[in-house]
Amino acid sequence: MYNFEVVTPASVADAVAALAEDEAQALGGGQTLIPTLKQRLAAPSKLVSLTGIAEMKGISTDDAGRICIGGGTVHADVAAGVPSYPALAGLAGKIGDPAVRNRGTIGGSIANNDPSACYPSAALASNAIIVTNLREIAADDYFLGMFETALDEGEIITQVKFPVPEKAAYIKFEQPASRFSLVGVFLAKYADGVRVAITGASNNGVFRWTEAEAALSGNFAASALEGLSASADDMIADLHGTAAYRAHLVAVLTKRAVIAAV
Structure with missing residues (x-):
């Protein structure tokens, strides 16, 4: 140091x-x-x-029924504090180990936008709103690439607002040592359609698998994904898995997420 x-x-x-x-x-x-x-x-x-800022901690529900999580809220509190969104709670409860879950924050994770982090997939699949000290940013406009976000210099995430879906699930194939996602799939079904966000797989960071979204919005069943495959282009290739392997995992885990949500 x-x-x-x-x-x-x-x-x-x-x-x-x-x-x-x-x-x-x-x-x-x-x-x-x-x-x-x-x-x-x-x-x-x-x-x-940012750990001493009380106004950035806690979990509440707004008038629109969205779960509002302070940017300084630790993973352990999210795991225990959002029973109305079990997929999100389950995601938080599987991040790292107890030491990480009691120190790491949702705002820090989303601000960093690690390509293998879990929360970005939850935010993107949920069409969450990232609230900062200056503005509100839709998740679709927030994640710009690996470690890249729409945050300006000195801008702080104060809260994240999650619309609660009808059904959702998060399935993670984790790297055993780090417990980061080798591939993670967060799937959320809303009245106007299904959103599927993939983490851990792409050199461009978290992304939406739009082909799967279209298929599942028409028929929310694992069978709707038969014959559908994710492209290996721009997938991460390292000692843990090839690009083709990660693309294969995307399809497999998305089917498992549908089954878990149903």
Whole structure:
């Protein structure tokens, strides 16, 4: 490690002001950032901890019936606090290990947009709204590519709003050591159609499998996916699996997600 300053603002406004200073970076649960600092892949001179901001924590329901989760809410609280959306709770309960689940935050995960992270698939499949200190961003407009998002410099995720679907499921084929998704499929059925989001598979990060969405919106059954395959183009290829293997997993896990949701 190296020397840096840590500040602990008590409000979003104070955090935004601190992040406006040169070489300042936001710190959520630190499950991604701290290892990055240890490897000297980033070297901010100031970390702005968001863990002490009470207004960024907690789970509630708004007038539209959406589940509203504060950006600073840890995974363990999401796992225990959203019984009306069991697929989302189940996703949170399978992230990492207990230490990670009690430190990592939903806002940090979505802000980082790791290509193998779980929450981005939930947000994209749920057509969630990412709320920041400045604006509200639809999930379809938020995720721009691997580690890329629509967030501007110094912008903070304060809340994520999830519309509750009629049916949903999350199926993850995890890498045993890291427990990240080798491939993860989040499927959500709403009155106006089905959304299917894939994580862990693509070099472009989380994405919607629109062909599967069209098939399932017409017939919400695993049989609707027969003969449908995901393209291996732009799929991740590494020591854990080839691009073709990941494309195969996308199709297999999507069928399993339909069965689990039904």
